[in-house]
Amino acid sequence: MSAEDHGPAYAVAATVTDPELPVLTLAELGILREVRDVDDAVVVSITPTYSGCPAMAQMRADLTDALRAAGYATVEVRTVLHPPWTTDWISETGRRKLAAAGIAPPGPARTEAVVLPLAAPPSRVRCPRCGCPDTVEISRFSGTACKALRRCPNCVEPFEHLKEI
Structure with a gap:
C-alpha cells in the first residue's frame, strides 16, 4: 500500500525524515503509525524507537511543520507506546537505503x-x-x-x- 492509499495527510507525513537517520523517512523506519483526519485536525500517531528517545521532540516538530506547510492548520502528534517499536518494522526500502548509506x-x-x-x-x-x-x-x-x-x-x-x- 502506498502513502497515497492512506490519504493526502499521510502522504505528506510519510515524507518526513528521521532526525538521527536522515536517509530514512519516519514511515520507512516504521515510526509513523497512523495519520487521520479528526474533526478539523490531522492527528498523527508515532512510536519511539525506544523509551526516552531524544529525537521525539524533533520528529513532532518536523511532522507538524510539514503538515502545516501542506495546508493543515491544526496538527496533533500523539505518542503511541503499545505495541513497542521493533526493528522488524523497518521497511525493505528502508533497509536498502540504510545499506546504501553505509x-x-x-x-x-x-x-x-x-x-x-x-x-x-x-x-x-x-x-x-x-x-x-x-x-x-x-x-x-x-x-x-x-x-x-x-x-x-x-x-x-x-x-x-x-x-x-
Missing part, C-alpha cells in the same frame, strides 16, 4: 526477553560495503544509542550498524 541494517529482532536490548551484541553483521559476514564491533555505541560502530576485516572500513530491537 549503515548495516538490523537482522531480525530477538524474541527472547533481553534486559538491555541496546546492549546485547548482534550475532553476525555483514559489511554494507563489501558484504563480508565477519565484521568486528569496535564500540557498542556510535552516533546514537541505537547504533554500534563496527569494522570490516576484508575492506578495512568502519561502518555503523543499526542494532536489533
